[in-house]
Amino acid sequence: MANNSFLLFQKQNTWLEQWDPRMKITVSLIFAASLLLNHNLILKTAQIVLLIALWWVAKLSWRALVFTLLSLTIFFISTMIYRSMLITNPGDTLIHLGALTYSQQGAIDGILMCEQIAGIVLLLSLVVRTTSPIILAEGLEMILKPFKKLRLPVHEMVMMFTIALRFLPILIEEVDKIRKAQMARGGGFHRKGISSRFRGVFPMLMPLFVLSILRAKELAVAMESRCYQGDEGRTPIRLYQMHRRDYSVLAFSAINLLLVFIV
Amino acid sequence: MLDIRNASFSYTDWEDEEDTLHTSRVLHQVTASIAANEFVALLGRNGSGKSSFTRLLNGIELPSEGTVQVEGRFTHDSPSLPLIRRAVQIVFQNPENQQVGMTVGEDIAFGLSNIGYPQQQMQERIAWAIDLVGLDADEDRPVTRLSGGEKQKLALASVLALSPKYLILDEATSMLDPLARKQFVATLHEARKRHPFALIYITHHLEEVLEADRWVLFREGRIHLDGPPAQFLNNEALLAECGLELPYYHALALALQAKGVSVPASLGIEELRDLLCRFN
Numbered sequence: 001m002a003n004n005s006f007l008l009f010q011k012q013n014t015w016l017e018q019w020d021p022r023m024k025i026t027v028s029l030i031f032a033a034s035l036l037l038n039h040n041l042i043l044k045t046a047q048i049v050l051l052i053a054l055w056w057v058a059k060l061s062w063r064a065l066v067f068t069l070l071s072l073t074i075f076f077i078s079t080m081i082y083r084s085m086l087i088t089n090p091g092d093t094l095i096h097l098g099a100l101t102y103s104q105q106g107a108i109d110g111i112l113m114c115e116q117i118a119g120i121v122l123l124l125s126l127v128v129r130t131t132s133p134i135i136l137a138e139g140l141e142m143i144l145k146p147f148k149k150l151r152l153p154v155h156e157m158v159m160m161f162t163i164a165l166r167f168l169p170i171l172i173e174e175v176d177k178i179r180k181a182q183m184a185r186g187g188g189f190h191r192k193g194i195s196s197r198f199r200g201v202f203p204m205l206m207p208l209f210v211l212s213i214l215r216a217k218e219l220a221v222a223m224e225s226r227c228y229q230g231d232e233g234r235t236p237i238r239l240y241q242m243h244r245r246d247y248s249v250l251a252f253s254a255i256n257l258l259l260v261f262i263v
Numbered sequence: 264m265l266d267i268r269n270a271s272f273s274y275t276d277w278e279d280e281e282d283t284l285h286t287s288r289v290l291h292q293v294t295a296s297i298a299a300n301e302f303v304a305l306l307g308r309n310g311s312g313k314s315s316f317t318r319l320l321n322g323i324e325l326p327s328e329g330t331v332q333v334e335g336r337f338t339h340d341s342p343s344l345p346l347i348r349r350a351v352q353i354v355f356q357n358p359e360n361q362q363v364g365m366t367v368g369e370d371i372a373f374g375l376s377n378i379g380y381p382q383q384q385m386q387e388r389i390a391w392a393i394d395l396v397g398l399d400a401d402e403d404r405p406v407t408r409l410s411g412g413e414k415q416k417l418a419l420a421s422v423l424a425l426s427p428k429y430l431i432l433d434e435a436t437s438m439l440d441p442l443a444r445k446q447f448v449a450t451l452h453e454a455r456k457r458h459p460f461a462l463i464y465i466t467h468h469l470e471e472v473l474e475a476d477r478w479v480l481f482r483e484g485r486i487h488l489d490g491p492p493a494q495f496l497n498n499e500a501l502l503a504e505c506g507l508e509l510p511y512y513h514a515l516a517l518a519l520q521a522k523g524v525s526v527p528a529s530l531g532i533e534e535l536r537d538l539l540c541r542f543n
Contacts, residue, residue: 009405011405132366132369134365134369163363166362166364169407215360218355218357218361219361219363221355222360222361222363223363225321225323225348226373226374226377226421226422227345227348227349227374227425228373228377233345233377233379234379235376235379235380235381235385236376237369237373237376237382
């Protein structure tokens, strides 16, 4: 069985887990906006350091952090090549390093872009790993509540999101089983070479799709038999209350956004 | 009381070769009733109609003919469905496909939330349900970290939290190893003692339902035989025809009977052991 537990929320009773989900979602959106709008290398680096510090506060695995960042390597490399070597503007200082020639401003832009990608992914990762999907969904539902008046199926959308997250590790496990079953019958997934590995993916898609549909059908029956009928008559599983801590974090993120405009 | 009168049920499916819609009837004019606190075992081959029958009981499916009544309410009466579903709960074969929450507590809370259970009492009820099934896990434990047996106990806790009057187990032990199966059955009977409910138990393992009040044998969408277990235990040939195997000690008792030894077929494992020791 594949161990996918590091991809998921694991309860650790840390400070970050105690934040109100509505506030956590709002702060994440503000922080993401400040990352996107920030063009100052020092400030953006400080934001990344802050995210890594929060990772440490959340007691999340360093292995997971490295795994998350390494999975972005291809984006980092392509961004750096594109920004610093392929795009040069008139007046740019060109630096020659052996056979390589790159623009100094382009390199700084490239680093900023890489920090932006890493920052957004780390931020999302932090939110997902420090919040139970159900709490996250409840927070999202509370924030989007006004849209219910416009007949937007907010509850249904949030429930779908929660279930998708819940079934992610099961689907990963299922992929592993199908892959091994096909390898045992001479399937191409294990062969060397990117093209044969790539071709080996396609025969896995159909059984995975069929299994997902069957699981979804069974889950729907199970949910219905446990009296689920949309959000009609449901009581919230938890009651949420904003604390001084939540307002402080919200204020801090607002200051962070303000700094981006000032610096 | 669960009352099923002349109920038939059909599935509509695509016929691959002819590319047309095809209706296959899985239940034919079934009539049965199940009383409060009764323990009924539903037996029969795969596809004999047992699972379809149970899906009619809580209104997940509606009969194409006939009626199903739960505590005086008809399943085809839509406004009654929430009350019917609360009274008749199902534990399915695969626990992973019925868990909605990420943690033990969240999963139990899902059903409670659906029925509008007061939020202030929810934590207390979750703890009660965990204790009732003897689940060795706190409410914050992620469901991915539970063993197969624990996952099925959680499924049981999640439905028992709703205080059902009728509990259906649809081959709920088939994915468990023998030890986990024994533990699950023991837990179930313990929970029934503390919180009585009628039990409708689908299984292929007869040793799990020897204590049932009635066995109902399904064959080709019809109830073939309905009676106390003793009525079936002497009829090994019929059980074999329906893909069922007697527990080895009952089969041994029948073999001894065939050799002229006076042994009742309903003898328990310990009584049979004592008898054999006496022969020695």
